[in-house]
Amino acid sequence: MKNRRFIYGSFIMIFMNIFTRFFGFTYEILLSKILGAEAMGVFQMATSLLMFFLVFTISGVPTSVTKFVAQEVSLNNKYNVEKIFKTSLTFNFFMSIFLSFILFSFSEFIAIQVFKDKSMMIAVYLLIPPLIIISCSNIIRSYFYGRKNMVTPSVSQTIEHFSRFIIVIGLFFILRPIDPFYGTLIAILGISIGEFFDILWSIFSKKRLYNYEIAKPDNAWNSFKTLSKLLTFSVPLTVSGIFSVSLNFLNSILIPSRLIYAGYTSSMAMASFGRITGMVMPLIHLPFVVTSALVVSLIPSLSEQIMKGQYEDIKKDISLSIKATLLISIPLTICLIIFHKALALNLYGDILVGSYIKILALGTPLIALQHLFLGVLTGINKQTSSTINRMIGMSIRVFLIYVLVGNPKYQINGFFISFFISNLFILLFDIISLKQAFKFKMDYLDLIGKPILASLFMAMYIKITTGNLENLSLISFPALLFIILISLLSYIFILILTNAIPKDLFKRIFLFKNR
Structure with missing residues (x-):
């Protein structure tokens, strides 16, 4: 029960x-x-x-x-x-x-x-x-x-x-x-x-x-x-948070100011910043719907398993969480790239947002995995490592934003470059920290290969059924949602054929075996 x-x-x-x-x-x-x-x-x-x-x-x-x-x-x-x-x-x-x-x-x-x-x-x-x-x-x-x-x-x-x-x-x-x-x-x-x-x-x-009232025991x-x-316990996480938020806040000031330095007007610079943070990022962070639930379940679960020495169970739950994250984030990336114009016009009525979505969509798996690994490293008492990883990554981002965004040759593209490079470094450092804590091997074909294969099949299905992908920008929002839904069903179909989804996947995600 x-x-x-x-x-x-x-x-x-x-x-x-x-x-x-x-x-x-x-x-x-x-x-x-x-x-x-x-x-x-x-x-x-x-x-x-x-x-x-x-x-x-x-x-x-x-x-x-x-x-x-x-x-x-x-x-x-x-x-x-x-x-x-x-x-x-x-x-x-x-x-x-x-x-x-x-x-x-x-x-x-x-x-x-x-x-x-x-x-x-x-x-x-x-x-x-x-x-x-x-x-x-x-x-x-x-x-x-x-x-x-x-x-x-x-x-x-x-x-x-x-x-x-x-x-x-x-x-x-x-x-x-x-x-x-x-x-x-x-x-x-x-x-x-x-x-x-x-x-x-x-x-x-x-x-x-x-x-309820509880009597005070001897070991209270x-x-x-x-x-x-x-x-x-919280100091490393707080330091990481302070550093990350401080640099994000600095970026919110730095990006518009460097765009102005590169030749944008004040209004253009603020509008570009608003498009990225207020319009594109909510789409890029959609996998957090799943990863946030996984992280919240993982931290107390891993804490218990660490106390009980259940290391094999920890490895299985971490692998399962990575798989669930990639199964969600990889097809979302493909959908954002294919439907970038349609989403920009239907959701925001701003065609410029579409080009931003197409570029930043490639970072969706990166930030989804980062979010997951932050919870994993915290649950296994490696919060100091996650703090250092993010401090290094965010420092790289600020430096690149200052150098590249203010350069007339790059302008807003300088932000995209800094976004990908900094996130890649953070993810790489997180993987190294995780492997140092637990010596386990990941099945890359199962974790990455199968979702990519299914996502490519989904992209081909969309191409075949719609003909010219440019026409997608002209369709209504209900029609867009219907096409996306059917496309995701084709993605799930290939996952089932390749056994990428184990029969007990959802049971294991929900339960984490409740050890």
Whole structure:
């Protein structure tokens, strides 16, 4: 019965991720159309600023909570489980208050130096509520993950996206036409709206499911020991997060400025940045629907297996996760390349986005595997290695952006080059770190060869059935979705013929054998 509940919970999590991603993706598309490329670029800069401050509270501590809660649950130390929750929640709350004070104090400086507009101080103020709410909601969510309760946080995230979608898009509809400046402020306010409903559900669920008094045992952790364990484990992840977000935030400033240096106007530079971050990246990150579910399941599962010395099981689960990631990301890459014009016109009404999609689609498997390996390395206590890998990769990206994007010969192509080179380095370093930890061989024909073969068959099927691929840019969105669906069925057909999908694939993904 316990195994069945876990299978059911994991299935619900993946399903809810797809449902949530649908709302999130639709919201991003509508937001792009309403705001336009330039205002979308400003909104992305605001979210980058928020992430810069959030990284101190959500990059390491929540993952530590998931890991230690899973360990203490496996040892049936209920008191320690609740101690971890209360200590981490208190720490994140006061840390977020401190960060909010800094954000408020430097609001004028940030508005002038980052947004180049003093009136954007209002936008900076609107980032304070989500800074506090997200810092706390991530702790609650991680607590549920540690208990292997995947359903509750999945529902809370669905509520977050649904409420934000309804309220923000509703406001845009009521207030239309709306000035891009006020539209950007509403979009930033929408972050708080969604997160507010998220944390309400999470708090209610925590009290309903795990609200009980526990006698203090002899081996109980005190607050100091609990915080010490959490921070010791989270420091490498936090350092990695700070470094990564800082460089991403630097990129959000560097890319437009270097494009201007290379000959773009200010409006053209911001529009190009908005197209990449607000329109193309949501498509490139679609595999995260699956990999995020795998990562959340892997971290507590691998933590338990490490404690029990089940190394062969660890190798099998890691291999399975890699296979599932590639089975999703490789055909998505082919679809994005083939349908790049149709997607750009149907989703955004912007043909320039199509050329960006066609190029960046090749990076989809890279970033999907990176996301997976980050969770794997964390689960096997190699978070320091993953931190170093990402610091090196992101440093390379910033250097190449500065050198290439500002060169009139490359301009925006300089970003594409830096994107691929930095991601390749990170992935290569992650693979080396993983192989150093566990000496296992990967079946490259099964992991990579079969998905590529099936994807090529899918591409041929699309070519044969549509004739001229250029005509795809003229079809309606419902017709586009139908063609993509039929194409994916042809992909799955070849996977079945080549035995690329084992009979127990989904059972093993959901269950991870629940050891």
